[in-house]
Amino acid sequence: MSTADSLALPIFPAQRGCPFDPPPLYGEARDAGKPLSMQLYNGQKIWVFTSFEDVRAVLADNRFSTVPTTPGFPMQSEARNAVLQLPPTFIRMDPPDHGRLRRMFTKEFMVKRIDAMRPRIMALIEDLYAQLEAKGPPFEMVEDFALPLTSTVISEFLGVPVSDREFFQEQSRLKVLMDVDPVITLEASQKLIDYFDGLLREKAKNPHANDDLLSRLIIEQVQPGHLSHDDAVLHADLLTMAGHETTANQIVLGTLNLLQNPDQKALLLQDPALLKGAVDEMLRYNSIVQFNGARIALEDIDVNGQLVRKGEGVFALIAPANRDPKAFACPDRFDITRAPDNHLAFSYGVHQCLGQPLARAELQSVFGTLFQRFPTLGLAVPFEELEFKGDHFVYGLEALPLTW
Amino acid sequence: MKIHIRQDLCVGAGLCVLSSAQVFDQREEDGVVVLLQDNPPPELQDAVRGAARKCPSLAIVVEEDDPAGVAAA
Numbered sequence: 001m002s003t004a005d006s007l008a009l010p011i012f013p014a015q016r017g018c019p020f021d022p023p024p025l026y027g028e029a030r031d032a033g034k035p036l037s038m039q040l041y042n043g044q045k046i047w048v049f050t051s052f053e054d055v056r057a058v059l060a061d062n063r064f065s066t067v068p069t070t071p072g073f074p075m076q077s078e079a080r081n082a083v084l085q086l087p088p089t090f091i092r093m094d095p096p097d098h099g100r101l102r103r104m105f106t107k108e109f110m111v112k113r114i115d116a117m118r119p120r121i122m123a124l125i126e127d128l129y130a131q132l133e134a135k136g137p138p139f140e141m142v143e144d145f146a147l148p149l150t151s152t153v154i155s156e157f158l159g160v161p162v163s164d165r166e167f168f169q170e171q172s173r174l175k176v177l178m179d180v181d182p183v184i185t186l187e188a189s190q191k192l193i194d195y196f197d198g199l200l201r202e203k204a205k206n207p208h209a210n211d212d213l214l215s216r217l218i219i220e221q222v223q224p225g226h227l228s229h230d231d232a233v234l235h236a237d238l239l240t241m242a243g244h245e246t247t248a249n250q251i252v253l254g255t256l257n258l259l260q261n262p263d264q265k266a267l268l269l270q271d272p273a274l275l276k277g278a279v280d281e282m283l284r285y286n287s288i289v290q291f292n293g294a295r296i297a298l299e300d301i302d303v304n305g306q307l308v309r310k311g312e313g314v315f316a317l318i319a320p321a322n323r324d325p326k327a328f329a330c331p332d333r334f335d336i337t338r339a340p341d342n343h344l345a346f347s348y349g350v351h352q353c354l355g356q357p358l359a360r361a362e363l364q365s366v367f368g369t370l371f372q373r374f375p376t377l378g379l380a381v382p383f384e385e386l387e388f389k390g391d392h393f394v395y396g397l398e399a400l401p402l403t404w
Numbered sequence: 405m406k407i408h409i410r411q412d413l414c415v416g417a418g419l420c421v422l423s424s425a426q427v428f429d430q431r432e433e434d435g436v437v438v439l440l441q442d443n444p445p446p447e448l449q450d451a452v453r454g455a456a457r458k459c460p461s462l463a464i465v466v467e468e469d470d471p472a473g474v475a476a477a
Contacts, residue, residue: 060462099415106416106435341423342458350415352460357418 012038012046012315013076013291019388020257021332022287026050026320035306046074046313049303050320052327052344057303058316059349064295065094066351073296074313080291080393082182083175083189087230089238091351098350104221105235105354108157108213114357117157121365124152129373138380138403141255142396146248153362154243158236159212160199167195172241189237196236200229213239239355246288247359249389249396251366254282256386256400257334258371259379264336269371277339279363284343285334287319288395292347318344374404405449406467407442413463420464423455424448428464437463 014023021027029036030050038048049055058064067073068084075081084092090101107113128149132139139145151165160168174188200214200222207218214236221227227235258265268278293316297308308314321344323331328340346353353359371377379386380403387398407427416435420428427448431438444452456464 060460102415103434103436107430107433108435109418110416110430110435111418111421112430341454348460350413350461352415352417354416 009039022319052324055316055321141400146251150244150248196233278336283345408465410463420455424451
């Protein structure tokens with residue numbers, strides 16, 4: 001595949017039309033049943049998979065590698081490329097290294113462990129509601145509610161001091177910007193790594209002093225020699241990052257979904273039994289991790305009849321897959337009664353989101369209470385003034401000004 | 405129905421527990437799947453089929469008593 005052949009190919013990523021829907025180009029290719037090839041910012045040709053069955057097949061097949069240093073690994077921008085060249089965590093490893101590292105964390109995210117956190121999550125939410133009421137309307141949901149909540153939850157869970165929350169939010173935000181000078185993303189990454197290096201050294205002096213994930217990691221994995229200090233630092237950074245920006249963006253977009261679909265909001269209020277299904281429907285409908293999953297073929301692979309050759313880069317996109325009419329009837333409709341239990345918002349395969357029980361616990365806690373507490377909650381600005389984060393790794397809103 | 409699990413493939417996502425907490429659990433030391441019963445009664449079987457379908461690492465394999473009957477259903 002030479003770049004000269006790529007001149008006529010559409011550039012990846014495609015652009016959205018309606019901000020609630022994936023870019024139309026992906027749906028058109030999916031529904032036409034035709035292979036989609038596109039070109040990256042550097043002219044490299046890639047295959048883009050958009051159907052539910054194809055995306056599941058790619059994500060479940062470990063012959064599609066996530067190791068970014070593999071020659072030809074598809075990068076969507078120079079800035080992203082810079083971040084992915086740093087030492088990897090398990091999300092950028094293949095089996096067996098992937099499983100060996102991931103298993104050091106899986107017990108922390110078990111369903112019953114996360115369920116035990118629900119009272120604490122609810123208490124944090126109640127605190128935030130009280131603060132909003134004390135200040136009075138209007139408020140901005142990203143900064144005044146969603147980020148404080150998710151950042152505090154993950155900080156407490158990991159054992160990161162809450163006083164460092166603002167620092168994390170800012171560095172995490174900078175780290176995942178796409179269309180910027182790579183220096184910006186690299187600097188933010190380095191600041192986070194340096195911080196965790198210091199924090200883990202501090203905790204290692206007395207790891208039994210606190211009951212938190214990082215202290216347990218030091219005791220059970222680092223001190224016995226299963227995990228190096230440097231790898232522990234990288235994974236602390238991963239869990240912090242993954243633990244809050246994603247969930248915060250889903251809280252904000254989920255709120256907007258319900259405001260824009262008042263009939264769905266009314267249904268949810270009338271029947272609390274719809275809550276879990278409503279949360280899964282917003283996960284499906286928004287599919288916020290919009291540039292997941294980049295892969296490279298380690299050998300020739302047949303994907304439901306389409307041949308991908310060894311060394312070719314692909315993207316298996318979860319957003320258009322989650323809008324596949326073959327998997328979901330009337331897929332572009334936001335319908336909380338659909339209760340989709342098989343959506344791909346948390347991806348699929350061995351890399352499927354480790355934090356999904358925590359994400360669900362937070363989302364269920366918010367959406368089980370938000371409109372009950374603020375029944376007249378509404379936009380404080382015209383919809384047209386809302387800015388969506390098209391170029392971020394995680395989709396969402398720059399801000400959501402609300403009033404009641 | 406007979407359920408087979410591949411603990412070596414399990415990534416601890418817990419979707420099986422959410423599908424059917426009466427059939428699947430996660431072990432304390434690493435969150436990997438354990439079977440509470442490998443031959444569930446009819447009223448639990450659809451949930452088990454759902455769990456197998458949703459498992460991200462294909463670690464749950466269901467052996468049907470009557471595969472043709474299930475396929476036709």
